Amino acid sequence: MKLIFLYPKLLPKGLLLPLIFLSFFGILVGFLDTIALAMIVPLSEMIVSADIDYSTIPILSDSREYAENFNIPFNITSIIIAIIFFQIVRIISLFLQGWLGAKYSAKYEHSSRINMLNSYSYMPWVNYVKEDSGDVFFNISRVTSIASTTYSIYCRMISVTLTISIYLITAIYATWQLSLIALAYSLIAAFALVFLLKYAKKLGAKRLQQDELIFKLINQLSNGMKYIRISGLIDRQRSIITNQSKKLAKANESIGINESLFKTLSEALFFIALVGLLGVSAMISVLSAGGILLFSLLFFRIFQQVRTLQYSFQTFLQIEPYVENMNAIHDKNKKYIDELINTKSGKSISILKxxxxxxxxxxxxxxxxxxxxxxxxxxxxxxxxxxxxxxxxxxxxxxxxxxxxxxxxxxxxxxxxxxxxxxxxxxxxxxxxxxxxxxxxxxxxxxxxxxxxxxxxxxxxxxxxxxxxxxxxxxxxxxxxxxxxxxxxxxxxxxxxxxxxxxxxxxxxxxxxxxxxxxxxxxxxxxxxxxxxxxxxxxxxxxxxxxxxxxxxxxxxxxxxxxxxxxxxxxxxxxxxxxxxxxxxxxxxxxxxxx
Structure with missing residues (x-):
């Protein structure tokens, strides 16, 4: 899990700033969504009744006061216009975040693949001849492709974390009692599920091992096809690859089960929390109907974001062994790459004597x-x-x-x-x-x-x-x-x-x-x-x-x-x-x- 904290240091030059920029979009999306959600409460109560007690929901009373200071009418029409405006800006921000995320993820994949290519191209010859050609192909193509997805996942984790923070601050502002209870419950629930996260990394390491081996076997079959056929070994080799493919499929199945279990348990814990918090609210009467609606909407949004964060974290841990493998190869050969690739290539040197x-x-x-x-x-x-x-x-x-x-x-x-x-x-x-x-x-x-x-x-x-x-x-x-x-x-x-x-x-x-x-x-x-x-x-x-x-x-x-x-x-x-x-x-x- 150390990679979570070290990851920004491992990024190539030119990709750290976009990571921060994409995180800003996450904050913007969360902020706009929070405002739009908050506006739904007065809108719903205005539609039902014109008499609204804003004092029970501080965030709404402050919003009304802010609008009045700028001579903006706080009515159904203005609220609908505000909701539409904030949602349009939010949707545009979401698109830009997705577009830039895809762009820089692709750039990171390209950079990772070139780094891996350089590692094999410039490593000492005595080291290269010891490498398995299947490993070379596997690391340059598949490992870099899988490892590069960590960039978009990491961006998502940062933006989701910041979005959760905005929702949580808003919820505390609306009702600090229920919010603190919800926060304490969430921490306990997260701690209860941490064993699945640890298991996710073990499954990722196992998949890397099986994935790497099947590439080696297929490479052996391809390079030695004539000998294998002439020697009557094709059925044997096909059987070995088939068995290895089953092991890889089993590893992927285990990852899928782990993800499904994580999702199921987190949803169950959420609904238990929601029902419990609404029950507490009814008993101590800390919120109006509008306040309960706002808190429920915010809590649901927080749950969605927490689930996204947990899933992203789980996926990151599954891919972490691929990233570690890629970085280990690059770090081992960085000295040779820096010495050769960073020096301008000259004209060919001929021997005259x-x-x-x-x-x-x-x-x-x-x-x-x-x-x-x-x-x-x-x-x-x-x-x-x-x-x-x-x-x-x-x-x-x-x-x-x-x-x-x-x-x-x-x-x-x-x-x-x-x-x-x-x-x-x-x-x-x-x-x-x-x-x-x-x-x-x-x-x-x-x-x-x-x-x-x-x-x-x-x-x-x-x-x-x-x-x-x-x-x-x-x-x-x-x-x-x-x-x-x-x-x-x-x-x-x-x-x-x-x-x-x-x-x-x-x-x-x-x-x-x-x-x-x-x-x-x-x-x-x-x-x-x-x-x-x-x-x-x-x-x-x-x-x-x-x-x-x-x-x-x-x-x-x-x-x-x-x-x-x-x-x-x-x-x-x-x-x-x-x-x-x-x-x-x-x-x-x-x-x-x-x-």
Whole structure:
């Protein structure tokens, strides 16, 4: 419940003032409604009888005196006009309050979603790779959507609280005896129902847990659909998701029951209070008929507002775990967001001479080095290859060079300079990355090749299609370059998919192309065609290749051989074969397997 008091501090800049402004509308609505209600009493008594004892209702006697001071007739016509005027202003105020509430709630949702997006976009890479993709999608979309409703709820809670205060002050002014009795009763009733409010937060936390899990399971099913179907596991996975869906439905059902119970008990307590107070009024004769009518109207209004406040408070507590989850992720990554997003993005940085890796070591866990004292030199406009068995640290070394992670010790110099985080960010603009398995996005071949650009450049597109040899299969596709590649590009063959990815890399006109096991899933013919395409650009572009298949790097200018996190050999292809070392063993093993 601490969030109730801390909430204004958590709001983005520019949303606290509207919160105060919306609360003012709540006061205005309550004030206008109170005046309109007070006017109903003399109107009803004037209609029945012209003789009214205003002294029994102080608020009415003061209103009459105020009207007479300004020479305003206090009769049926003037009262009807006053009621209509105040109600029109109240209705307009209600509309403005609702409109502005919706506007700023939407703004808060947008701000929350962007904050969450920034958190995942700029968190350290070593942290991001540990995140479940289902969690990422769930937190950016659903959590922010649900959590943002707290803004309108909080506005409502403030305005309702202030409105109740106005009604209560008016009721005390009309009859302080009954009002104090009603206030004491309300506090006792609220205390009696507090256990339902505490239970509401527990139910909200349970729903968050079930909600999050079902997103993970659906994400698993979507990403692994082919494997799941081929393995005959579709019925099992469907059953798991169905059971989880039942648990989520049960959590929502429990929330609904809690809300219904709260509403039922509060209404029962209200009617007990109303009957009791009217009975007390009859016994002690503190009010006239008009006074009883005014008090009843005010008490009913107070009840309506209290019920709204209780329901809003209950809903806020149910959503509170979502807000806490959202804020925890944002707070954990705020430092990285402030460092990167608040710095103006510069022009892409190209490497003109070389990238020098000097005495570099890296460890994921303290005391356990993945890389140890690595020294390599990547010359501009040359083809550099890094080879070795699985698990020796090749991809980790690439991540360090790109700047996704930072060295534990040693340094990486780019044209003899050390780059900071923002320079690394600009450096990555000049890189094209072709990973193992490849990444294609939902859309057409054209949209994938020109990804990241609002308009495509025809000359650059033609060049990328020709060099990557994508032209060779476009004619066979139903819509040519406008063919939809499907989720993950699986509407294309492996060779076609990888060539489209290479075309995208070339289209960016990069300073550096990184090939990370880019041909590992291709057959020998597709692999040969891919390498030929790469060789076409090797004279004008810096190429860094990580490879298992040594036949892919025959034309590399420099090859570094890694073992157990260290570079143990380096040279060109033929020199490494001739020295009969680790590279030579790998080469002979590959030739033997091919035979």
């Amino acid at each position: 070389s990238i020098e890796v000097e005495n570099l070591s890296y460890s994921y866990l303290e005391g356990k080095n993945v890389l140890k004292d690595v020294n390599i030199s990547i010359k501009a406009k040359k083809h550099t290859a890094i080879v070795g068995l699985s698990g020796v640290g090749k991809t980790t070394l690439l991540d360090l060079i790109i700047g996704l992670i930072l060295p534990s010790s040693g340094s990486i110099k780019y044209d003899e300079k050390l780059f900071n985080e923002n320079q690394l960010k600009d450096f990555r603009k000049s890189i094209s990355y072709v990973p193992q398995g490849g990444v294609l996005f939902s859309g057409t071949i054209l949209e994938n090749i020109t990804f990241g650009y609002e308009k495509h450049i025809s000359e650059q597109l033609d060049k990328s299609l020709e060099i990557s040899n994508v032209n060779s299969f476009l004619e066979d596709l139903p819509n040519g370059i406008d063919t939809n590649v499907g989720e993950g590009g699986f509407a294309l063959s492996g060779g076609q998919r990888q060539r489209v990815i290479l075309a995208r890399a070339i289209y960016r006109d990069p300073n550096i192309i990184i090939l990370d096991e880019a041909t590992s899933e291709l057959d020998s013919i597709s692999q040969h065609e891919f390498i030929e395409s790469v060789n076409k650009i090797s004279k004008d572009t810096t190429i860094v290749t990580v490879a298992h298949r040594l036949s892919n790097i025959v034309q590399a200018d420099k090859i570094y051989v890694m073992k157990n996190g260290s570079v143990i050999e380096s040279g060109n292809f033929q020199s490494l074969v001739d020295i009969n070392g680790e590279f030579s063993k790998m080469y002979r093993a590959e030739i033997g397997n091919n035979e």
